[in-house]
Amino acid sequence: MRDQINGILKRNLLSVTESRKKILELFLQSSGALAHADIEKKTGEKFDRVTVYRTLHSFLNKGIIHSIPSADNAIRYALCKECTEENHQDDHIHFQCKECGNTTCLEDVHVPSIVLPKGFRSERIEMVVSGTCKDCRPGNMHKKAPM
Amino acid sequence: MRDQINGILKRNLLSVTESRKKILELFLQSSGALAHADIEKKTGEKFDRVTVYRTLHSFLNKGIIHSIPSADNAIRYALCKECTEENHQDDHIHFQCKECGNTTCLEDVHVPSIVLPKGFRSERIEMVVSGTCKDCRPGNMHKKAPM
């Protein structure tokens, strides 16, 4: 894990600092996407709020994480598996559970191709499905709190 | 138009006030979705900022408009064609143009059905495509500014 974190940072020409290591670790450990507020909580407010903003921005610029749009004014971020600075390849679906609040990347479900009206050119597609996730399905005994 | 606006408000048990009429008129005239800031600009700041927030909230509650998620922290709203208070039927794709900034509902392009992993139950799907719209396509001479 330590090596993986250092690797990601160095590969992206970011200096290896406490806040970056810790926040990147959070993303690696987390099963789902994280909003700014989540990160503040999970670091125990160890870092200045501004540092968290700046860290997220630089991760976003480098393509280490991607943002997941939402209609609730709480943008969430998740690790990019195959993104680079030039090319965001987030061709997967995001799932937002209304029960536990978790947002996860469904890496295996690919965004279907669609036919746009004449004249439109598509560059990027975001698909966010909301509903109930497998851990919150009624009758599921493995229910667990959001991480 | 006047009749249509009154009709929508009365049907939804909202009293017919200046701000509601004006903001609803904006949506009816607008080719695309509107963010809070757009509405303030287009009304010439005629109404208090708080009134705009409250008007948007009540329209949203009544199902008169729906929100369009985005990754840029600027939630946009668009008229619902077939939504009711209980059932938001926004089964269409939203298109966000990177050139003119307009966000439009592609009413004719329906969200394709997808197969989720076992255990997931889908309630609502949001699909936002970004790229270049037909009016901003290179070589298109009918280019026009965002409304």
Added chain:
DNA sequence: GTAACTGCAAAATATTTGCATCCTT
């Protein structure tokens, strides 16, 4: 007339910027 809506003030929250200091390389 009454309930609902608006505008103003202010609080609460979220985000950005400048700068001096500290840390990584």
Added chain:
DNA sequence: AAGGATGCAAATATTTTGCAGTTAC
């Protein structure tokens, strides 16, 4: 040593809340 990153203070922006006055019905 030099450049970049951090923390603090403060500016700016966004959203919510309370309340008194106004408007719709």
